[in-house]
Amino acid sequence: MMARLSKSAMLEIIRAALKQSGYETDVVSKTHPFQIVARNNSSEEDLSIYVWNVTHGGKSRAASEYRIQITGVSGLKFASGQKTLLLGIAQQPVSGTVIVGFDATKHREFGSSPSIQVHAPTLLKAEHDGLASETKELDHGKSEIVFAFRPENFGQFIGTICPAYHVAGKTIPTDESSKVSSLDFSKPDLSDADLSGVAAGRKKALIAAAMWVRDQNFRRNVLHVYDYCCAICGLQANLVQGGHIVGVGKKGTDEVINGMCLCSIHHDAYDRGLLAVDENYTIRKNLRMAKALKSAGLAGGLTEFFANSRVGQKIRLPKDLKFAPKPEYLKANLSAKGPQNFE
Numbered sequence: 001m002m003a004r005l006s007k008s009a010m011l012e013i014i015r016a017a018l019k020q021s022g023y024e025t026d027v028v029s030k031t032h033p034f035q036i037v038a039r040n041n042s043s044e045e046d047l048s049i050y051v052w053n054v055t056h057g058g059k060s061r062a063a064s065e066y067r068i069q070i071t072g073v074s075g076l077k078f079a080s081g082q083k084t085l086l087l088g089i090a091q092q093p094v095s096g097t098v099i100v101g102f103d104a105t106k107h108r109e110f111g112s113s114p115s116i117q118v119h120a121p122t123l124l125k126a127e128h129d130g131l132a133s134e135t136k137e138l139d140h141g142k143s144e145i146v147f148a149f150r151p152e153n154f155g156q157f158i159g160t161i162c163p164a165y166h167v168a169g170k171t172i173p174t175d176e177s178s179k180v181s182s183l184d185f186s187k188p189d190l191s192d193a194d195l196s197g198v199a200a201g202r203k204k205a206l207i208a209a210a211m212w213v214r215d216q217n218f219r220r221n222v223l224h225v226y227d228y229c230c231a232i233c234g235l236q237a238n239l240v241q242g243g244h245i246v247g248v249g250k251k252g253t254d255e256v257i258n259g260m261c262l263c264s265i266h267h268d269a270y271d272r273g274l275l276a277v278d279e280n281y282t283i284r285k286n287l288r289m290a291k292a293l294k295s296a297g298l299a300g301g302l303t304e305f306f307a308n309s310r311v312g313q314k315i316r317l318p319k320d321l322k323f324a325p326k327p328e329y330l331k332a333n334l335s336a337k338g339p340q341n342f343e
């Protein structure tokens with residue numbers, strides 16, 4: 001049985017999800033539909049959000065059928081310059097919240113208390129993989145693509161997926177709908193072949209969304225196995241990130257063993273080569289870079305920084321050693337930085 005949330009609890013989930021996916025929010029109106037302005041570094045979204053609980057379809061319906069039941073409004077309102085979102089929130093039994101994004105443009109008008117379905121496999125897949133989609137046939141030969149996602153992918157949904165898929169008046173061909181329904185967003189490389197038959201603009205949106213989701217999954221998994229502690233200094237404080245050992249640009253994978261949980265300072269220091277970790281898990285400092293910083297008059301605090309970085313000691317490994325960095329990847333990282341520069 002899924003818990004039913006009040007509208008104000010749903011507003012809090014939406015705000016938290018936007019924050020988690022990189023947006024600052026201004027709630028302009030707490031009256032449903034919620035009016036929220038969301039900003040990140042590159043864009044500003046003016047949102048009008050309709051949201052209902054996702055609940056089971058009821059005894060007379062299939063076991064896998066869930067739905068939102070639209071109540072309290074007679075139609076969805078759209079304003080120019082604003083994105084109207086039609087959402088459901090599902091409280092999943094295992095790890096919590098999944099948000100479902102329906103296509104508001106396909107539900108402008110409706111009869112009394114209509115319901116819109118989403119199916120259990122989509123919710124479970126979204127909970128596990130971060131993003132999943134399904135297709136629904138609507139009247140008049142039209143179809144709707146429903147996306148379900150974990151809260152940290154909300155920003156990607158409104159910024160990338162919505163503009164491509166939820167455009168008023170644009171019909172998505174049925175064969176494209178079914179293709180998108182079967183996509184696996186957790187696949188390491190969502191390729192052109194997986195997306196054949198998908199229109200160019202929407203293909204671009206799906207590839208961008210898949211990359212984002214993979215990145216979020218990597219981060220989530222790495223942080224989890226390190227108990228949210230920096231592998232170098234041990235800081236938690238919600239200041240940690242998932243860092244790649246062999247970078248994505250150098251064909252590094254998104255396996256947990258190609259990652260380390262690092263605080264933002266140590267992540268930067270590691271990526272810029274001021275620090276390295278050798279294949280025996282020992283933390284090393286870049287002497288050559290330290291000297292260069294000294295001659296540039298930029299070595300303030302550096303001695304303390306190295307001490308705090310536990311140079312010469314071993315990183316904190318995940319409790320479960322099968323998730324520890326792969327020595328081969330650490331070696332590749334150090335060779336690229338020039339092992340002769342390190343002490």
Ligand SMILES: [Zn+2]
Binds near residue numbers: 230
């Ligand atoms: Zn740290």
